[in-house]
Amino acid sequence: MIKILAIGDSHIPRRAKSIPIQICDVLEKSVMNGKFDYTLFTGDVVNAPRFMEYLKRITKTETLVVIGNMDYYGGNQNAPLYQRIEIPLETKEKFTIGLIHGHQINPRGDHAQLGSLAIDNNYNILISGHTHKEEVFLTRDGVLLVNPGSVTGAWSFVASRNPSFIVLKINDITSKINITLHQYDIKASKFREINFNYIFKNDKIHSRIEG
Numbered sequence: 001m002i003k004i005l006a007i008g009d010s011h012i013p014r015r016a017k018s019i020p021i022q023i024c025d026v027l028e029k030s031v032m033n034g035k036f037d038y039t040l041f042t043g044d045v046v047n048a049p050r051f052m053e054y055l056k057r058i059t060k061t062e063t064l065v066v067i068g069n070m071d072y073y074g075g076n077q078n079a080p081l082y083q084r085i086e087i088p089l090e091t092k093e094k095f096t097i098g099l100i101h102g103h104q105i106n107p108r109g110d111h112a113q114l115g116s117l118a119i120d121n122n123y124n125i126l127i128s129g130h131t132h133k134e135e136v137f138l139t140r141d142g143v144l145l146v147n148p149g150s151v152t153g154a155w156s157f158v159a160s161r162n163p164s165f166i167v168l169k170i171n172d173i174t175s176k177i178n179i180t181l182h183q184y185d186i187k188a189s190k191f192r193e194i195n196f197n198y199i200f201k202n203d204k205i206h207s208r209i210e211g
Contacts, residue, residue, distance in 0.1 A: 008042025042129025043068030102130030142204025
């Protein structure tokens with residue numbers, strides 16, 4: 001089982017002072033049974049060295065970061081525009097995840113453009129940020145678009161303003177994919193979890209119905 005953390009858009013200290021303690025608590029619980037294999041950070045860190053070091057400590061293999069449009073004002077200026085990881089499966093197929101910030105897309109968060117970018121780069125999953133709007137969307141071409149939202153609930157034009165992150169679990173034997181959106185509802189003062197289930201087959205991702 002490959003466990004991946006998708007997280008980003010902290011915007012510290014410009015739009016948020018710190019990572020909410022509720023987020024840190026859930027991250028701690030998430031690694032009680034083992035660290036994340038990879039952490040993919042969608043950019044717009046701006047300046048949060050302590051949190052980035054923390055993410056490295058709870059990640060076994062690699063923490064990958066891309067540059068966001070606001071990172072030019074902070075300490076993440078040397079990060080690349082694109083990152084990718086390839087996960088070998090027992091079926092001999094390779095499962096590819098791409099990572100971008102998303103400011104390359106106009107209008108922001110446009111599914112058609114994100115899907116085309118993923119296909120052009122042979123990504124099966126494309127993780128992006130920028131909108132601060134958390135979502136999981138499967139395109140007609142079998143590409144999964146994932147946006148973890150903002151870990152601090154930072155403001156944007158379409159944001160929920162609720163801090164969030166996403167955990168992906170990929171079964172490298174069965175090719176099943178489980179995605180959990182963790183979101184802290186500020187008004188209700190509680191966490192909500194939303195689960196999505198998929199399967200990777202014939203180089204495409206398909207919805208999976210349980211039961």
